[in-house]
Amino acid sequence: MPMDAEQLRDHAHKMVDFIADYYKTIQTFPVLSQVQPGYLGKLLPDSAPNYPDSLQNVLNDVQEKILPGVTHWQSPNYFAYFPSNSSIAGFLGEMLSAGLNIVGFSWITSPAATELETIVLDWLAKALQLPDDFYSSGQGGGVIQGTASEAVLVVLVAARDKILRRVGRSALPKLVMYASDQTHSALQKACQIAGLNPELCRLLKTDSSTNYALSPDVLSEAISSDIAGGLVPFFLCATVGTTSSTAIDPLPALGKIAKTNKLWFHVDAAYAGSACVCPEYRHCIDGVEEADSFNMNAHKWFLTNFDCSVLWVKDRSSLIQSLSTNPEFLKNKASQGNMVIDYKDWQIPLGRRFRSLKLWMVLRLYGLEGLRSHIRNHIEMAAYFEELVGQDTRFKVIAPRTFSLVCFRLLPLLNSEDHGNKLNSDLLDSVNSTGNAFITHTVLSGEYVLRFAVGAPLTERKHVDMAWQILQDKATALLESS
Amino acid sequence: MPMDAEQLRDHAHKMVDFIADYYKTIQTFPVLSQVQPGYLGKLLPDSAPNYPDSLQNVLNDVQEKILPGVTHWQSPNYFAYFPSNSSIAGFLGEMLSAGLNIVGFSWITSPAATELETIVLDWLAKALQLPDDFYSSGQGGGVIQGTASEAVLVVLVAARDKILRRVGRSALPKLVMYASDQTHSALQKACQIAGLNPELCRLLKTDSSTNYALSPDVLSEAISSDIAGGLVPFFLCATVGTTSSTAIDPLPALGKIAKTNKLWFHVDAAYAGSACVCPEYRHCIDGVEEADSFNMNAHKWFLTNFDCSVLWVKDRSSLIQSLSTNPEFLKNKASQGNMVIDYKDWQIPLGRRFRSLKLWMVLRLYGLEGLRSHIRNHIEMAAYFEELVGQDTRFKVIAPRTFSLVCFRLLPLLNSEDHGNKLNSDLLDSVNSTGNAFITHTVLSGEYVLRFAVGAPLTERKHVDMAWQILQDKATALLESS
Numbered sequence: 007m008p009m010d011a012e013q014l015r016d017h018a019h020k021m022v023d024f025i026a027d028y029y030k031t032i033q034t035f036p037v038l039s040q041v042q043p044g045y046l047g048k049l050l051p052d053s054a055p056n057y058p059d060s061l062q063n064v065l066n067d068v069q070e071k072i073l074p075g076v077t078h079w080q081s082p083n084y085f086a087y088f089p090s091n092s093s094i095a096g097f098l099g100e101m102l103s104a105g106l107n108i109v110g111f112s113w114i115t116s117p118a119a120t121e122l123e124t125i126v127l128d129w130l131a132k133a134l135q136l137p138d139d140f141y142s143s144g145q146g147g148g149v150i151q152g153t154a155s156e157a158v159l160v161v162l163v164a165a166r167d168k169i170l171r172r173v174g175r176s177a178l179p180k181l182v183m184y185a186s187d188q189t190h191s192a193l194q195k196a197c198q199i200a201g202l203n204p205e206l207c208r209l210l211k212t213d214s215s216t217n218y219a220l221s222p223d224v225l226s227e228a229i230s231s232d233i234a235g236g237l238v239p240f241f242l243c244a245t246v247g248t249t250s251s252t253a254i255d256p257l258p259a260l261g262k263i264a265k266t267n268k269l270w271f272h273v274d275a276a277y278a279g280s281a282c283v284c285p286e287y288r289h290c291i292d293g294v295e296e297a298d299s300f301n302m303n304a305h306k307w308f309l310t311n312f313d314c315s316v317l318w319v320k321d322r323s324s325l326i327q328s329l330s331t332n333p334e335f336l337k338n339k340a341s342q343g344n345m346v347i348d349y350k351d352w353q354i355p356l357g358r359r360f361r362s363l364k365l366w367m368v369l370r371l372y373g374l375e376g377l378r379s380h381i382r383n384h385i386e387m388a389a390y391f392e393e394l395v396g397q398d399t400r401f402k403v404i405a406p407r408t409f410s411l412v413c414f415r416l417l418p419l420l421n422s423e424d425h426g427n428k429l430n431s432d433l434l435d436s437v438n439s440t441g442n443a444f445i446t447h448t449v450l451s452g453e454y455v456l457r458f459a460v461g462a463p464l465t466e467r468k469h470v471d472m473a474w475q476i477l478q479d480k481a482t483a484l485l486e487s488s
Numbered sequence: 489m490p491m492d493a494e495q496l497r498d499h500a501h502k503m504v505d506f507i508a509d510y511y512k513t514i515q516t517f518p519v520l521s522q523v524q525p526g527y528l529g530k531l532l533p534d535s536a537p538n539y540p541d542s543l544q545n546v547l548n549d550v551q552e553k554i555l556p557g558v559t560h561w562q563s564p565n566y567f568a569y570f571p572s573n574s575s576i577a578g579f580l581g582e583m584l585s586a587g588l589n590i591v592g593f594s595w596i597t598s599p600a601a602t603e604l605e606t607i608v609l610d611w612l613a614k615a616l617q618l619p620d621d622f623y624s625s626g627q628g629g630g631v632i633q634g635t636a637s638e639a640v641l642v643v644l645v646a647a648r649d650k651i652l653r654r655v656g657r658s659a660l661p662k663l664v665m666y667a668s669d670q671t672h673s674a675l676q677k678a679c680q681i682a683g684l685n686p687e688l689c690r691l692l693k694t695d696s697s698t699n700y701a702l703s704p705d706v707l708s709e710a711i712s713s714d715i716a717g718g719l720v721p722f723f724l725c726a727t728v729g730t731t732s733s734t735a736i737d738p739l740p741a742l743g744k745i746a747k748t749n750k751l752w753f754h755v756d757a758a759y760a761g762s763a764c765v766c767p768e769y770r771h772c773i774d775g776v777e778e779a780d781s782f783n784m785n786a787h788k789w790f791l792t793n794f795d796c797s798v799l800w801v802k803d804r805s806s807l808i809q810s811l812s813t814n815p816e817f818l819k820n821k822a823s824q825g826n827m828v829i830d831y832k833d834w835q836i837p838l839g840r841r842f843r844s845l846k847l848w849m850v851l852r853l854y855g856l857e858g859l860r861s862h863i864r865n866h867i868e869m870a871a872y873f874e875e876l877v878g879q880d881t882r883f884k885v886i887a888p889r890t891f892s893l894v895c896f897r898l899l900p901l902l903n904s905e906d907h908g909n910k911l912n913s914d915l916l917d918s919v920n921s922t923g924n925a926f927i928t929h930t931v932l933s934g935e936y937v938l939r940f941a942v943g944a945p946l947t948e949r950k951h952v953d954m955a956w957q958i959l960q961d962k963a964t965a966l967l968e969s970s
Contacts, residue, residue: 356677
């Protein structure tokens with residue numbers, strides 16, 4: 007029987023122990039998987055089995071064949087990209103959601119899934135002190151998307167259709183979108199999917215003079231020049247906490263420009279939004295009052311297992327106009343009577359999981375104060391790492407640290423031909439190949455820069471110390487050999 | 489500590505018991521939630537808590553406040569929409585995926601996540617006897633999308649860009665898409681998102697003469713007329729197992745037309761694809777040889793918890809050309825060296841969960857033979873239900889049953905003003921309000937039709953009998969009162 011309650015109980019208890027043991031031993035694995043491309047094909051058969059196998063055999067295969075190919079995002083030695091927090095509450099929420107296994111596209115398909123989402127996103131809007139316009143009680147509201155990529159795509163499409171309703175469909179090839187060159191690549195992809203003219207997706211240049219934030223002057227000039235050229239500006243995306251260096255675009259000034267030019271103003275705070283539940287970081291999103299939409303990824307740094315990207319909009323009807331469908335087979339009295347929210351009309355897919363459960367459980371089991379200490383703890387460790395880097399004159403911090411990401415590099419020797427780019431790339435490989443720390447990189451103003459992102463829930467100061475020790479040792483070896 | 493292995497163990501064991509108990513008692517809940525809109529707001533506070541609460545309190549709230557608002561898709565009395573299978577293996581796969589909580593956008597972020605997905609989709613392609621072109625060893629391959637909506641959107645965008653590369657970007661407003669009027673609304677939504685001219689999304693009329701399948705003649709005429717009008721046909725979507733009535737579009741004839749006219753040919757077998765692992769149903773997708781892409785939802789009827797929609801394409805480079813991004817912060821040697829698949833370039837979002845784990849566990853723990861009996865068992869029950877309907881002269885089966893969906897209606901009394909539409913709508917409400925069965929409806933040729941979809945893993949013949957008894961009793965009451 008594929009669903010027998012007692013067999014579920016027995017098997018799932020075994021899986022719990024497997025996962026708890028995984029966390030107990032997580033430091034014994036290389037944090038960045040060291041396998042070679044194609045490794046798994048050599049270990050697995052080339053057809054699905056015809057007959058059932060036992061759970062024990064499957065778990066043995068997980069241990070012996072799958073885990074070596076896992077990069078351990080939950081390892082305390084994980085400092086790559088941005089974090090992807092797992093927590094007990096987030097994990098329990100995923101379990102419950104998978105256990106109920108409902109598909110909550112319309113209110114009627116599980117009223118609790120829709121209503122809990124609305125309520126919890128109002129809670130979170132309040133915790134972030136978002137303007138009232140983003141609450142569900144007005145014309146706006148929040149919705150859980152899978153990722154920030156989907157969030158920016160849905161608002162881009164809503165904004166596109168809104169302007170086209172005003173100026174006519176034939177203006178599609180003239181629509182201009184603005185953002186900085188530090189904006190996440192998801193935006194460019196969204197423009198591509200939405201059929202916008204790729205040449206009119208303006209990624210405005212930034213540099214160290216603004217700490218890689220978008221300059222309002224540069225934006226204003228670009229808009230004026232486009233209007234003069236007969237084009238139709240319609241969308242501005244600002245970022246609070248860019249992926250490369252956690253730069254913060256100046257929302258108040260950008261918001262004013264957006265308003266004057268009637269642009270849809272989207273604020274992407276996918277990573278840094280979580281920090282803004284702390285009063286001392288809330289100022290980072292000052293100016294969000296002028297935004298039409300605001301996004302943060304609870305699945306990054308807010309203890310909510312992936313995926314859970316939270317999007318608020320001020321005018322939900324724009325989303326619904328672009329994304330609603332109403333086929334006969336989904337009609338029901340609650341929807342037809344406009345008595346309820348049907349989140350299918352706020353997102354790309356039809357089906358949707360009961361993701362609000364995990365966000366609700368995170369808020370319940372940790373409380374806002376618990377979440378604030380979680381954030382502060384990581385920021386303190388990043389500040390500590392920044393200090394360590396500052397104390398070693400061979401290294402240099404490259405961009406100011408605001409949250410829990412430190413951008414730094416090993417300074418090249420004099421007369422170095424590549425100005426240190428190869429050196430730092432080699433350092434990265436050398437550190438990551440130890441399996442005892444995983445960091446990633448970016449390029450800022452043409453320089454290859456290392457990124458050290460603190461944020462895994464298990465990370466403690468001793469792990470930061472160890473990573474720094476590895477970095478120092480590998481740097482010494484590299485400098486000596488060069 | 490948000491992630492302590494022993495606390496995880498303790499709490500997760502409690503959650504396992506909660507979920508196992510839920511399945512033991514699932515029949516005690518009304519299958520369709522009977523709450524009124526706004527019920528939950530009255531039960532929950534209006535702010536997130538500041539301090540942590542206990543798991544026991546949260547579980548009590550789930551039991552008392554959340555579960556009454558759940559529509560129980562896993563109830564054996566669920567016969568609505570299409571099924572959304574949960575199974576022990578699928579649930580365990582979700583647990584493990586949530587436990588590892590990796591974000592597998594690129595190969596390097598967890599090689600096992602990418603490689604297991606490729607391997608398992610090759611297994612499934614083999615089980616479905618898909619043509620070799622869909623295997624990863626050639627130019628094609630499979631990828632897990634969240635939903636069929638996302639699957640059709642990505643192939644639509646790939647097809648759009650492919651034709652625009654050939655004929656020039658300015659042809660965008662002239663592109664024509666073809667499908668039948670029975671095609672899932674997800675396709676229209678995808679056209680809207682992709683910026684296609686909504687007037688050129690041709691949903692060709694079907695009727696009972698073809699059992700609601702798309703007529704190749706109607707398609708040919710539409711294409712000829714569009715070409716004559718200077719338009720650019722580029723995409724055809726055929727469905728095997730439509731949502732309303734599981735109609736089967738004639739793939740071989742449609743595929744030939746697509747080939748002649750150089751259309752991208754997508755086959756949506758979201759629901760019925762699962763049945764095609766049984767040799768006796770494989771003929772339903774004969775003609776898939778001509779398709780450019782093929783989609784089935786393992787999360788519908790293949791014991792794989794939501795979400796898991798499987799898409800195969802013959803030419804993966806088309807997808808990648810449309811959907812790839814390559815920001816500096818994601819670059820790594822394996823990707824840059826083209827040594828690996830990065831599934832981020834095959835889908836809309838960047839981030840992705842380790843969903844292949846659950847499909848792999850389903851295949852391992854049930855085997856293909858186990859999955860085949862699961863499918864056959866449901867089809868037999870649907871055939872049994874069809875027989876029951878046929879024996880009661882007050883009812884009529886409306887469309888031929890092929891899989892596990894029966895479309896039927898209560899015949900109106902003579903001189904009925906609404907020709908039975910209100911009668912059947914009332915019957916639906918009346919049945920669903922009992923909480924002992926949940927069915928949904930559609931409209932075929934203007935007639936309101938009831939849909940009885942067998943497919944929940946816990947459904948046995950006695951549940952079909954009970955649902956039929958309720959339908960008969962409620963029909964008697966309605967006919968008497970009218």
